[in-house]
Amino acid sequence: AKPEEQKFLLALALAPLIRLVSLSMPLLEFEYQYWYMVIGLPLLVASAAVYRISGYRRSHIGLALGKYLPFQFVVAVAGVGLGYLEYMILKPEPLTDSFSFQSVWLPAIILLIFTGFLEELIFRGLMQRAAADQLRKLGPFYISLLFAVLHIGYKSFVDLIFVFLVGFAFSLVAQHTRSLLGITIAHGLTNISLFLIFPFILVSPLQFSLPSFGSPIPPTSTVQVIEVVQSTAV
Numbered sequence: 001a002k003p004e005e006q007k008f009l010l011a012l013a014l015a016p017l018i019r020l021v022s023l024s025m026p027l028l029e030f031e032y033q034y035w036y037m038v039i040g041l042p043l044l045v046a047s048a049a050v051y052r053i054s055g056y057r058r059s060h061i062g063l064a065l066g067k068y069l070p071f072q073f074v075v076a077v078a079g080v081g082l083g084y085l086e087y088m089i090l091k092p093e094p095l096t097d098s099f100s101f102q103s104v105w106l107p108a109i110i111l112l113i114f115t116g117f118l119e120e121l122i123f124r125g126l127m128q129r130a131a132a133d134q135l136r137k138l139g140p141f142y143i144s145l146l147f148a149v150l151h152i153g154y155k156s157f158v159d160l161i162f163v164f165l166v167g168f169a170f171s172l173v174a175q176h177t178r179s180l181l182g183i184t185i186a187h188g189l190t191n192i193s194l195f196l197i198f199p200f201i202l203v204s205p206l207q208f209s210l211p212s213f214g215s216p217i218p219p220t221s222t223v224q225v226i227e228v229v230q231s232t233a234v
Contacts (some may be wrong), residue, residue: 010050010053011126012146014050015146019150025038032095036115040114047121056129059178060129061129062179063121064178067178067179073182075173075182076182086159087199089159090154090156091199094195104196107196108196111191111195112184112188112189113188116188117180119187120170120174120180123146123147123167124174124183127146131143140171140172144171148164148167170186170187
């Protein structure tokens, strides 16, 4: 295979690796709020290895401020709206037991890093860069389709369409701005809204409490494990 084909296949290998890692992790040994981090750490190491082997520069995969910063800011803020739309589709259970600062701040950071940044690095960074040399204009479409397929665990056809459209829009933004900054924040805010904000404020009256100690995490179950390992957050 030619060098560019090798880079493309190497980047694509991250997709099945996501499923393999999520299925092999002993998630029930950890509190629910840490599951995305437990799955994400090995994938972050694998992404760094692909980046190094492929010989890309940071600017090649969007690890730069890029262009059109005001536009990227608008894209980033739009993540809250995307989170609302997906919540109306899926109505997931919250990632924490309460809408308190102590309960929310750490899961929010985990979601921002291990779904927002990491998934954008994999799909709109490494995969999209590698696909640009092989698939040309079809690259964003193919990567977005692959991104949507990995959300099949939510068992919602409407959500698959939603994720595909959002992923395709993110691909175009990354291509246009040459940066993952705006879409990383948007992706993170989407998941923070989906799992930490709207499950509370749309189900019951808003009750935000000050930091307290000893907030319990809801008991985990095999069902929750299956939901996480069969799907990645948007």
